[in-house]
Amino acid sequence: MSQLKKLTYNSFYGVVLLLLFNISTLYSQGPQPEIEVTIFTDVIDTDGNNVVSSGDVVNFTIKAKNTGNIALTGISLTTSFTGVDNSAKTLSTAVTYTGSSGGSPQGSLSIAAGGETATYFASYTFNSAGINAGGVKLSISALGSSAPLTNNVTDTSDDANDTDGDITGDHNVIPAGVDLNSVEGTKEFSSWVDKDGDGMMTVGDEILYNITVCNNGYQNLKNLVLDDGLTDSNSRPLAYTAPFTPPGAVFQSSNQGGISDAGAGNGTKTGTLYVGECTTYQGKYT
Numbered sequence: 405m406s407q408l409k410k411l412t413y414n415s416f417y418g419v420v421l422l423l424l425f426n427i428s429t430l431y432s433q434g435p436q437p438e439i440e441v442t443i444f445t446d447v448i449d450t451d452g453n454n455v456v457s458s459g460d461v462v463n464f465t466i467k468a469k470n471t472g473n474i475a476l477t478g479i480s481l482t483t484s485f486t487g488v489d490n491s492a493k494t495l496s497t498a499v500t501y502t503g504s505s506g507g508s509p510q511g512s513l514s515i516a517a518g519g520e521t522a523t524y525f526a527s528y529t530f531n532s533a534g535i536n537a538g539g540v541k542l543s544i545s546a547l548g549s550s551a552p553l554t555n556n557v558t559d560t561s562d563d564a565n566d567t568d569g570d571i572t573g574d575h576n577v578i579p580a581g582v583d584l585n586s587v588e589g590t591k592e593f594s595s596w597v598d599k600d601g602d603g604m605m606t607v608g609d610e611i612l613y614n615i616t617v618c619n620n621g622y623q624n625l626k627n628l629v630l631d632d633g634l635t636d637s638n639s640r641p642l643a644y645t646a647p648f649t650p651p652g653a654v655f656q657s658s659n660q661g662g663i664s665d666a667g668a669g670n671g672t673k674t675g676t677l678y679v680g681e682c683t684t685y686q687g688k689y690t
Contacts, residue, residue, distance in 0.1 A: 446624045466499065645689060
Protein backbone atom coordinates (compact mmCIF):
# COMPACT_ATOMS: atom_id res chain seq x y z
CA MET A 405 0.00 0.00 0.00
CA SER A 406 1.40 3.42 -0.94
CA GLN A 407 2.17 6.03 1.70
CA LEU A 408 -0.67 8.22 0.39
CA LYS A 409 -3.18 5.35 0.60
CA LYS A 410 -2.01 4.52 4.12
CA LEU A 411 -2.47 8.17 5.13
CA THR A 412 -5.96 8.29 3.57
CA TYR A 413 -6.91 4.97 5.18
CA ASN A 414 -5.70 6.02 8.63
CA SER A 415 -7.31 9.44 8.33
CA PHE A 416 -10.66 7.91 7.36
CA TYR A 417 -10.76 5.56 10.30
CA GLY A 418 -9.48 8.28 12.58
CA VAL A 419 -12.48 10.42 11.61
CA VAL A 420 -14.85 7.46 12.11
CA LEU A 421 -13.47 6.80 15.60
CA LEU A 422 -13.72 10.48 16.49
CA LEU A 423 -17.36 10.57 15.35
CA LEU A 424 -18.15 7.43 17.35
CA PHE A 425 -16.49 8.95 20.43
CA ASN A 426 -18.48 12.17 20.08
CA ILE A 427 -21.75 10.27 19.60
CA SER A 428 -20.97 8.16 22.70
CA THR A 429 -20.13 11.29 24.69
CA LEU A 430 -23.33 13.04 23.64
CA TYR A 431 -25.34 9.95 24.53
CA SER A 432 -23.75 9.62 27.96
CA GLN A 433 -24.24 13.33 28.60
CA GLY A 434 -27.86 13.39 27.48
CA PRO A 435 -30.64 14.79 29.67
CA GLN A 436 -30.21 13.57 33.24
CA PRO A 437 -32.89 15.28 35.34
CA GLU A 438 -32.30 15.09 39.08
CA ILE A 439 -33.33 16.97 42.19
CA GLU A 440 -32.01 16.59 45.73
CA VAL A 441 -33.92 17.71 48.83
CA THR A 442 -32.14 18.20 52.15
CA ILE A 443 -33.65 19.43 55.43
CA PHE A 444 -31.49 21.18 58.02
CA THR A 445 -32.73 21.53 61.60
CA ASP A 446 -31.89 23.86 64.44
CA VAL A 447 -33.67 23.72 67.82
CA ILE A 448 -34.01 26.94 69.81
CA ASP A 449 -33.77 26.10 73.53
CA THR A 450 -36.31 28.61 74.81
CA ASP A 451 -36.12 27.57 78.48
CA GLY A 452 -32.36 27.02 78.56
CA ASN A 453 -32.51 23.49 80.00
CA ASN A 454 -30.53 21.95 77.08
CA VAL A 455 -33.25 19.34 76.61
CA VAL A 456 -35.94 19.11 73.92
CA SER A 457 -39.00 20.17 75.88
CA SER A 458 -42.31 22.01 75.61
CA GLY A 459 -41.89 25.54 74.23
CA ASP A 460 -38.70 24.79 72.29
CA VAL A 461 -38.81 25.84 68.64
CA VAL A 462 -37.54 23.69 65.77
CA ASN A 463 -36.51 25.66 62.68
CA PHE A 464 -36.41 23.66 59.45
CA THR A 465 -34.46 24.96 56.46
CA ILE A 466 -35.28 23.00 53.31
CA LYS A 467 -32.91 23.03 50.32
CA ALA A 468 -34.02 21.70 46.93
CA LYS A 469 -31.11 21.56 44.48
CA ASN A 470 -31.04 20.81 40.77
CA THR A 471 -28.31 18.15 40.64
CA GLY A 472 -28.96 17.16 37.03
CA ASN A 473 -27.94 18.70 33.71
CA ILE A 474 -31.29 20.08 32.54
CA ALA A 475 -33.58 22.83 33.84
CA LEU A 476 -36.53 21.80 36.03
CA THR A 477 -40.00 23.35 36.18
CA GLY A 478 -43.28 22.77 37.97
CA ILE A 479 -41.55 21.81 41.21
CA SER A 480 -43.88 21.09 44.11
CA LEU A 481 -43.26 19.83 47.63
CA THR A 482 -45.34 17.39 49.67
CA THR A 483 -44.89 17.47 53.43
CA SER A 484 -45.21 14.61 55.90
CA PHE A 485 -45.07 15.87 59.49
CA THR A 486 -45.96 13.53 62.34
CA GLY A 487 -45.08 12.59 65.86
CA VAL A 488 -42.41 9.96 66.43
CA ASP A 489 -45.37 7.68 67.21
CA ASN A 490 -46.77 8.54 63.72
CA SER A 491 -49.67 10.58 65.11
CA ALA A 492 -50.68 13.54 62.92
CA LYS A 493 -49.01 16.84 63.76
CA THR A 494 -49.18 20.36 62.30
CA LEU A 495 -46.24 22.67 61.63
CA SER A 496 -46.42 26.00 63.43
CA THR A 497 -45.12 27.70 60.29
CA ALA A 498 -45.98 25.89 57.07
CA VAL A 499 -43.30 25.26 54.46
CA THR A 500 -42.67 28.66 52.85
CA TYR A 501 -40.53 29.52 49.83
CA THR A 502 -37.85 32.12 50.62
CA GLY A 503 -35.86 32.33 47.36
CA SER A 504 -33.29 30.63 45.16
CA SER A 505 -29.56 30.91 44.57
CA GLY A 506 -29.99 31.78 40.88
CA GLY A 507 -33.04 33.99 41.00
CA SER A 508 -35.41 31.65 39.16
CA PRO A 509 -39.11 31.95 40.01
CA GLN A 510 -40.64 29.59 42.54
CA GLY A 511 -41.08 26.13 41.06
CA SER A 512 -38.16 26.39 38.62
CA LEU A 513 -34.49 25.51 38.97
CA SER A 514 -31.76 26.14 36.39
CA ILE A 515 -28.43 24.36 35.99
CA ALA A 516 -26.40 27.56 36.35
CA ALA A 517 -23.41 27.63 38.71
CA GLY A 518 -23.41 23.88 39.28
CA GLY A 519 -27.13 23.63 39.90
CA GLU A 520 -29.55 26.17 41.35
CA THR A 521 -30.87 25.70 44.89
CA ALA A 522 -34.27 26.79 46.18
CA THR A 523 -34.70 27.45 49.90
CA TYR A 524 -37.82 26.99 52.00
CA PHE A 525 -38.51 27.50 55.71
CA ALA A 526 -40.80 25.86 58.26
CA SER A 527 -40.98 25.69 62.04
CA TYR A 528 -42.62 23.83 64.89
CA THR A 529 -43.08 24.87 68.52
CA PHE A 530 -43.20 21.91 70.87
CA ASN A 531 -46.35 21.57 72.95
CA SER A 532 -47.49 18.80 75.28
CA ALA A 533 -48.92 16.82 72.34
CA GLY A 534 -45.54 16.84 70.60
CA ILE A 535 -43.76 15.78 73.77
CA ASN A 536 -46.28 13.00 74.46
CA ALA A 537 -45.83 11.76 70.89
CA GLY A 538 -42.16 11.15 71.65
CA GLY A 539 -41.10 14.09 69.52
CA VAL A 540 -41.69 14.94 65.87
CA LYS A 541 -40.37 13.95 62.45
CA LEU A 542 -40.45 15.69 59.08
CA SER A 543 -40.08 14.36 55.56
CA ILE A 544 -40.59 16.24 52.29
CA SER A 545 -40.99 14.85 48.77
CA ALA A 546 -40.28 16.91 45.66
CA LEU A 547 -41.88 16.44 42.25
CA GLY A 548 -40.80 18.29 39.10
CA SER A 549 -40.62 18.19 35.32
CA SER A 550 -37.90 18.39 32.69
CA ALA A 551 -39.15 19.27 29.21
CA PRO A 552 -40.59 17.64 27.23
CA LEU A 553 -41.52 15.23 30.05
CA THR A 554 -43.76 16.06 32.99
CA ASN A 555 -43.65 14.94 36.62
CA ASN A 556 -40.63 12.76 35.90
CA VAL A 557 -38.26 14.02 38.62
CA THR A 558 -38.71 13.04 42.27
CA ASP A 559 -36.77 12.89 45.52
CA THR A 560 -37.43 12.29 49.21
CA SER A 561 -35.60 14.49 51.67
CA ASP A 562 -32.51 13.55 53.65
CA ASP A 563 -31.77 14.97 57.09
CA ALA A 564 -28.22 16.22 56.26
CA ASN A 565 -26.83 14.09 59.07
CA ASP A 566 -24.69 11.36 57.53
CA THR A 567 -23.25 10.38 60.92
CA ASP A 568 -26.41 8.29 61.51
CA GLY A 569 -25.47 5.87 58.74
CA ASP A 570 -28.31 6.88 56.40
CA ILE A 571 -27.07 9.19 53.64
CA THR A 572 -29.95 9.24 51.18
CA GLY A 573 -33.49 9.69 52.52
CA ASP A 574 -34.21 9.61 56.23
CA HIS A 575 -36.66 11.75 58.24
CA ASN A 576 -35.56 14.70 60.32
CA VAL A 577 -36.39 13.31 63.76
CA ILE A 578 -36.44 15.51 66.88
CA PRO A 579 -37.01 13.20 69.88
CA ALA A 580 -38.52 14.64 73.03
CA GLY A 581 -36.42 14.77 76.18
CA VAL A 582 -33.00 14.31 74.55
CA ASP A 583 -30.00 16.57 75.09
CA LEU A 584 -29.81 19.32 72.50
CA ASN A 585 -26.04 19.52 72.24
CA SER A 586 -23.79 16.64 71.29
CA VAL A 587 -20.34 16.83 69.68
CA GLU A 588 -18.17 13.88 68.73
CA GLY A 589 -14.46 14.21 68.08
CA THR A 590 -12.12 11.54 66.71
CA LYS A 591 -8.36 11.68 66.23
CA GLU A 592 -6.53 9.14 64.10
CA PHE A 593 -3.00 8.54 62.92
CA SER A 594 -2.81 9.46 59.24
CA SER A 595 0.71 8.87 58.00
CA TRP A 596 4.41 8.93 58.79
CA VAL A 597 6.79 10.87 56.56
CA ASP A 598 10.28 9.38 56.58
CA LYS A 599 12.14 12.63 55.88
CA ASP A 600 15.66 11.13 55.95
CA GLY A 601 14.67 7.88 54.21
CA ASP A 602 16.35 5.61 56.75
CA GLY A 603 13.24 3.45 57.20
CA MET A 604 13.03 4.25 60.91
CA MET A 605 11.10 6.84 62.87
CA THR A 606 13.84 9.25 63.88
CA VAL A 607 14.40 12.92 64.67
CA GLY A 608 13.11 15.11 61.84
CA ASP A 609 10.46 12.69 60.61
CA GLU A 610 6.85 13.89 60.48
CA ILE A 611 3.71 12.31 61.90
CA LEU A 612 0.34 13.45 60.55
CA TYR A 613 -2.94 13.17 62.44
CA ASN A 614 -6.51 13.56 61.13
CA ILE A 615 -9.08 15.06 63.49
CA THR A 616 -12.83 15.02 62.81
CA VAL A 617 -15.45 16.95 64.77
CA CYS A 618 -19.15 16.21 64.14
CA ASN A 619 -22.25 17.94 65.46
CA ASN A 620 -24.58 15.00 66.11
CA GLY A 621 -26.93 16.97 68.34
CA TYR A 622 -30.03 19.00 67.45
CA GLN A 623 -28.72 22.55 67.68
CA ASN A 624 -26.32 24.54 65.51
CA LEU A 625 -23.07 25.35 67.30
CA LYS A 626 -21.07 28.56 67.06
CA ASN A 627 -17.64 29.70 68.23
CA LEU A 628 -16.07 26.29 67.67
CA VAL A 629 -12.63 26.09 69.30
CA LEU A 630 -10.52 22.96 68.84
CA ASP A 631 -8.60 22.20 72.04
CA ASP A 632 -6.40 19.32 70.92
CA GLY A 633 -3.65 18.00 73.16
CA LEU A 634 -0.60 16.05 72.02
CA THR A 635 1.55 14.21 74.58
CA ASP A 636 4.37 11.70 74.61
CA SER A 637 4.28 8.26 76.24
CA ASN A 638 4.99 9.88 79.61
CA SER A 639 2.06 12.31 79.26
CA ARG A 640 4.36 15.26 78.69
CA PRO A 641 2.81 17.88 76.37
CA LEU A 642 4.17 18.20 72.83
CA ALA A 643 3.61 21.02 70.37
CA TYR A 644 2.40 20.52 66.83
CA THR A 645 4.67 21.79 64.08
CA ALA A 646 4.24 25.47 63.13
CA PRO A 647 4.07 27.63 60.72
CA PHE A 648 0.84 28.85 62.30
CA THR A 649 0.62 30.55 65.68
CA PRO A 650 -0.04 29.05 68.12
CA PRO A 651 0.84 25.57 66.84
CA GLY A 652 -2.28 23.44 66.53
CA ALA A 653 -4.40 21.39 64.18
CA VAL A 654 -5.15 23.11 60.84
CA PHE A 655 -8.62 23.26 59.29
CA GLN A 656 -8.97 21.09 56.17
CA SER A 657 -12.59 20.87 55.07
CA SER A 658 -16.26 20.74 56.06
CA ASN A 659 -18.98 18.59 54.49
CA GLN A 660 -21.63 21.32 54.74
CA GLY A 661 -19.50 24.44 54.47
CA GLY A 662 -20.62 25.94 57.76
CA ILE A 663 -17.10 26.05 59.18
CA SER A 664 -14.15 27.49 57.26
CA ASP A 665 -10.81 29.20 57.84
CA ALA A 666 -12.01 32.24 55.88
CA GLY A 667 -9.19 31.67 53.40
CA ALA A 668 -6.52 32.30 56.03
CA GLY A 669 -4.98 28.85 55.65
CA ASN A 670 -3.60 28.98 59.17
CA GLY A 671 -6.10 27.00 61.21
CA THR A 672 -8.43 29.89 62.00
CA LYS A 673 -11.99 28.60 62.28
CA THR A 674 -15.08 30.71 61.64
CA GLY A 675 -18.77 30.09 61.09
CA THR A 676 -21.39 27.69 62.43
CA LEU A 677 -21.18 23.92 62.84
CA TYR A 678 -24.58 22.87 61.55
CA VAL A 679 -26.52 19.90 62.86
CA GLY A 680 -25.07 16.84 61.13
CA GLU A 681 -22.01 18.72 59.90
CA CYS A 682 -18.51 17.25 60.21
CA THR A 683 -15.34 19.29 59.90
CA THR A 684 -11.83 17.92 59.58
CA TYR A 685 -8.43 19.16 60.73
CA GLN A 686 -4.88 17.96 60.36
CA GLY A 687 -2.08 18.09 62.88
CA LYS A 688 1.60 17.58 62.14
CA TYR A 689 4.34 16.75 64.63
CA THR A 690 8.03 16.73 63.76
